[in-house]
Amino acid sequence: MIEILTGSSLNTIQDFGRPHAMAMGVAQGGAMDRLALGYGNLLLDNPLDAAGIEIVFFPFRVRFHAGMSFAVTGADCPVTLDDLQLPRDWAITARPGQTLIIRAPRQGARAYLTVRGGLDVPTVLGARSTDLKGGFGGFEGRALQKGDRLACMTATSIRLPAAGYGLSRACPLPPADGTQVRVLPAAEHEIFTPESLKTFQTAAWTLTPSANRMGYRLEGQETLALTRKLSLFSHGILPGTVQVPPAGQPIVQMMDANTCGGYPKIATVIEPDLRLLSQTTVGAPVHFREITREEAVQAVRQNATDLRNLTAGVSKLRAQLVF
Template identity: 80%
Template sequence: MIEILTGSSLNTIQDFGRPHAMAMGVAQGGAMDRLALSHGNLLLDNPVDAAGIEIVFFPFRVRFHAETSFAVTGAACPATLDDLKLPRDWAITARPGQTLTLRAPEQGARAYLTFRGGLDVPPVLGARSTDLKGGFGGLEGRALQKGDRLSCLAASTLRMPAAGYGLTRPCPLPPADRTRIRVLPAAEHDVFTPESLQTFHSAAWTLTPSANRMGYRLEGQNVLKLSRPLSLFSHGILPGTVQVPPAGQPIIQMMDANTCGGYPKIATVIAPDLRLLSQTVVGTPVHFETITRDDAVQIIRREAAELIRLAAEIATLRTQLVF
């Protein structure tokens, strides 16, 4: 049993979301930084998509009422289990009565707290992710509040060193001074004026405070304009889509984005870089770089292969550390 000691309207239970429910209009949802959630689950020998807590509001504190193995991954936030400082991307077993505290990140924006077995909340439409907009999934379809108690799915005890163990190469985070995002051209890319395309690629776009699980609004000195008026029928959109409403400032669709929309789309952020954006702090300059689809596929395949390699490495590491 895990007790939440700090409430907020933003910390939610997330897994990999509901990609198969999009035809019903249900947001894909799921962890904004899937790789960080995956790393936590790998450290705990869970399925990569087991449900954990996505934390964006700090300080965040939980008390363990039973012996529980957990991992903290994602943003570089100072983490302490009672008085013990935990390194980044670390897994350890808490004793009953111990308190974990996560403080505001020094780098990155979202931390993931995962537990051996994964959080035991009822799956809704095929996932345990919280859909805040729809009000379902996670714990009663809402963010975690002070006093909430969560339990984990049954799993065998995980043997690990008493001081815990972690990744030698933690999940990469965007540097504090700029985030570089790789994109593919989207449907209306060529309808933007040449100056706008130039601006899109060369300008520093600032991440505004209007950034949540649905979308990240960016702001630049020059606005993006179409070379002719467009009136688009509503169409399906995916997380990563860079929409440009008539105001001319781009909005990047994130995991809880609407499944359809009607604004022109200039580009789509490639999946591996969307997590970097989700770890970007408000006020940071964001730069777009257009790549080819072949390059994007190579990057995505490399990341998938890397995750498989990492899973094997962690399994080996755990055996060596314990025995």
């Protein structure tokens, strides 16, 4: 059992979401940085998609009411367990009564707290992720509040060294000078003016405060325009879709995106780079780079290979630890 000591409207329970439910009009949802959540679960010998806490409001404090192994991954945050400072991307075992504090990130935007076995919340439509818009999933369908107590799934104990363990730089974060994301052309790509298509890739777009789990609004000095007026019915969209409303400033759909929308689509962020965008801080520049379908497929395959290598690295490290 863990107790939430600080509440906000943004910290939620997430797993890998409900991609299968999009056909029913339900947002995919799930962790914005799936690699960070999956790595936290790897460190604890959990299923990759076990439910954890996505943290975007800091400082975040929890108290452990039982001895429990946990990991903190994702953004590079100062983390302390009572007076013990923990490295980034680290797993360790807490004693009953100890308090974990995760402070504002030095780099990145989202941290993840995973616990051995995963959080024990009801499965809704095949997942435990919180859908704030629909008010279901997670803990009572809402963000975590002060005083909430979360149970953990029953799991066999694992042995961790007293000082904990982890792999350095397991989950790369975007550099301070900007996030570069690779995109593929989307349905209305060719209807934008040649100047706009060039601007889309050469401009430094700034992430605005209007950035949440549904979408990231970007702004730049120039606007994106169509070659002709276009009237569209609402049509299917998904996380990564880059829409351009009449104001000419792009919006990137994120994990809680609606499943349909009527704005023209200029591009789609490839899945491996969507997590980098999720770790971009407000005010930071974002750069788009168009790639081919073959390059996108290769990037997805490389992402899968990196995850397999990370899994093998964790297994090897755990086998080498001296307890």
